[in-house]
Amino acid sequence: xxxxxxxxxxxxxxxxxxxxxxxxxxxxxxxHKPDGVLDAMAAFLKEKNATVHxxxxxxxxxxxxxxxxxxxxxxxxxxxxxxxEIIFVKGATEAINLVAHSYGKAHVGKGDNIVISHxxxxxxxxxxxxxxxxxxxxxxxxxTDEGELDLxxxxxxxxxxxxxxxLTHVSNVLGTVNPIKxxxxxxxxxxxxxxxxxxxxxxxxxxxxxxxLDCDFYxxxxxxxxxxxxxxxxxGKHDLLLKMPPYQTGGDMIEFVSFEKTTFxxxxxxFEAGTPAIVEIIGLGAAIDYIQGITLERLQEIDMELxxxxxxxxxxxxxxxxxxxxxHKSPVFSFTIKGIHSHDVGTxxxxxxVAIRVGHHCAQPLMKxxxxxxxxxMSFACYNTSDDIERAIKALKKTIxxxx
Amino acid sequence: xxxxxxxxxxMILEHNKNPRHFQEVxxxxxxxxxxxxxxxxxxxxxxxxxxxxxxxxIGFKGDGCAISKASGSLMTQKLKGLTVxxxxxxxxNFISLITTDEEDVDVGKLIVLKGVKKFPVRVKCALLVWRxxxxxxxxxxxxxxxxxx
Numbered sequence: 001x002x003x004x005x006x007x008x009x010x011x012x013x014x015x016x017x018x019x020x021x022x023x024x025x026x027x028x029x030x031x032h033k034p035d036g037v038l039d040a041m042a043a044f045l046k047e048k049n050a051t052v053h054x055x056x057x058x059x060x061x062x063x064x065x066x067x068x069x070x071x072x073x074x075x076x077x078x079x080x081x082x083x084x085e086i087i088f089v090k091g092a093t094e095a096i097n098l099v100a101h102s103y104g105k106a107h108v109g110k111g112d113n114i115v116i117s118h119x120x121x122x123x124x125x126x127x128x129x130x131x132x133x134x135x136x137x138x139x140x141x142x143x144t145d146e147g148e149l150d151l152x153x154x155x156x157x158x159x160x161x162x163x164x165x166x167l168t169h170v171s172n173v174l175g176t177v178n179p180i181k182x183x184x185x186x187x188x189x190x191x192x193x194x195x196x197x198x199x200x201x202x203x204x205x206x207x208x209x210x211x212x213l214d215c216d217f218y219x220x221x222x223x224x225x226x227x228x229x230x231x232x233x234x235x236g237k238h239d240l241l242l243k244m245p246p247y248q249t250g251g252d253m254i255e256f257v258s259f260e261k262t263t264f265x266x267x268x269x270x271f272e273a274g275t276p277a278i279v280e281i282i283g284l285g286a287a288i289d290y291i292q293g294i295t296l297e298r299l300q301e302i303d304m305e306l307x308x309x310x311x312x313x314x315x316x317x318x319x320x321x322x323x324x325x326x327x328h329k330s331p332v333f334s335f336t337i338k339g340i341h342s343h344d345v346g347t348x349x350x351x352x353x354v355a356i357r358v359g360h361h362c363a364q365p366l367m368k369x370x371x372x373x374x375x376x377x378m379s380f381a382c383y384n385t386s387d388d389i390e391r392a393i394k395a396l397k398k399t400i401x402x403x404x
Numbered sequence: 405x406x407x408x409x410x411x412x413x414x415m416i417l418e419h420n421k422n423p424r425h426f427q428e429v430x431x432x433x434x435x436x437x438x439x440x441x442x443x444x445x446x447x448x449x450x451x452x453x454x455x456x457x458x459x460x461x462i463g464f465k466g467d468g469c470a471i472s473k474a475s476g477s478l479m480t481q482k483l484k485g486l487t488v489x490x491x492x493x494x495x496x497n498f499i500s501l502i503t504t505d506e507e508d509v510d511v512g513k514l515i516v517l518k519g520v521k522k523f524p525v526r527v528k529c530a531l532l533v534w535r536x537x538x539x540x541x542x543x544x545x546x547x548x549x550x551x552x553x
Contacts, residue, residue, distance in 0.1 A: 342443075343443050343469035344412075347411070347526060348408060358443065359444065360443075360444050364444075373467050373468075374444040402412070403412075403417065
């Protein structure tokens with residue numbers, strides 16, 4: 001049973017017992033894992049370990065049931081219609097590559113276009129570049145100085161040659177929460193493009209209902225939602241998945257193999273070649289239990305409190321330039337400080353045991369858009385507290401004092 | 405002295421604020437563009453080397469953190485007037501200084517960068533301009549574009 005403490009989630013994470021002094025502000029990169037997730041994974045390995053799908057023996061049957069149970073959990077968590085729509089992948093990056101190479105390669109031809117936005121992570125840029133013949137097939141929606149999608153520009157990019165629109169739900173740099181539902185309904189009305197939403201930064205912060213959103217694909221990683229690395233989910237509408245060719249081939253994804261011909265299994269197995277990340281799947285299930293135990297409402301409440309406090313404190317530092325000031329934001333703060341390179345900010349903050357991310361955050365085009373080589377970034381999760389913010393601001397002021 | 409003060413010694417902070425030879429040498433005989441894709445640090449190193457292999461002019465220009473900028477500033481100050489051979493020897497000594505436990509290295513005032521050794525993730529910052537220098541003076545790449553990765 002996953003232990004969860006909605007009033008004080010920090011106590012659910014042993015990492016803070018081992019590092020009592022740690023102010024961890026890099027949850028956008030990866031979240032820590034509550035003890036319930038770690039215990040579930042260890043218990044599975046110690047008591048239940050076996051492969052899935054093939055075994056005739058009890059342990060393997062049980063392992064298969066456990067993994068398929070997690071598939072059902074994910075289906076419920078994002079309100080998919082069918083469990084066949086839930087594909088286990090390594091993470092959001094693999095999910096996007098799967099769609100690009102399977103659906104994209106088969107459907108994006110000469111003269112067709114793919115629409116993305118200027119705030120995408122490299123994982124939602126590069127896979128699309130790999131499947132187009134000329135660079136003008138990739139159309140990029142502008143963003144405003146506040147870091148919001150320019151919806152009017154988006155409308156000018158969509159036409160009947162648009163085959164795929166791939167947008168992030170929440171920006172990993174700006175924190176912007178995009179009006180995805182509004183975008184999807186416009187795209188639906190004006191084209192037959194298929195729509196992929198990168199939910200890596202949304203999934204642990206807000207309820208996601210793929211049927212309500214009406215996206216064709218939605219993807220996320222386990223390790224940014226209190227689960228382990230090496231596991232993620234691709235959701236795809238069943239009728240689309242049925243028609244898509246495999247991305248990788250091998251064991252577990254076939255119907256029948258001979259040297260002359262191979263027929264492929266139906267989804268989701270068709271897209272799950274090889275032995276899956278079994279214990280990570282168990283961990284993902286426990287992470288969903290954790291989120292549902294705390295409740296997304298409570299997680300949003302914590303986000304809101306942290307956002308308000310951090311935003312006010314950061315805005316009050318005159319040397320600090322906040323990048324990303326959208327009206328609807330997740331608690332992610334990218335900033336530069338005049339006269340201090342973000343790398344130096346990161347090192348100084350680390351001396352005060354404040355862990356922040358510095359660099360381009362896998363979003364080089366976005367850095368260029370704001371004319372900065374890199375930013376420092378603070379991002380928050382449910383285990384952060386107002387004390388963390390106080391210490392981070394103190395460390396930041398000390399850093400500024402040191403350099404300026 | 406705290407670790408931080410050890411890393412960011414006064415001289416480093418001063419060179420970061422007022423980098424020396426912070427320009428492109430034109431015309432130049434040697435060139436390299438160095439880039440750290442992890443953090444975005446980016447410098448061009450240019451040199452004018454005489455026919456008897458003496459570095460007559462050297463400059464670096466670009467954008468990066470205090471460590472990389474101070475390293476470039478101190479490097480250019482130190483190298484002007486040396487022969488190519490002497491410059492490459494100094495480069496090797498400097499790399500030893502910040503990547504090994506070697507105590508007995510002759511690097512002059514570049515010793516102020518020694519504190520970087522305690523910050524492994526920052527070693528690449530200090531080395532970037534030196535890698536570019538090496539690339540400019542030797543034929544390590546045809547394009548004279550190097551990265552730290």
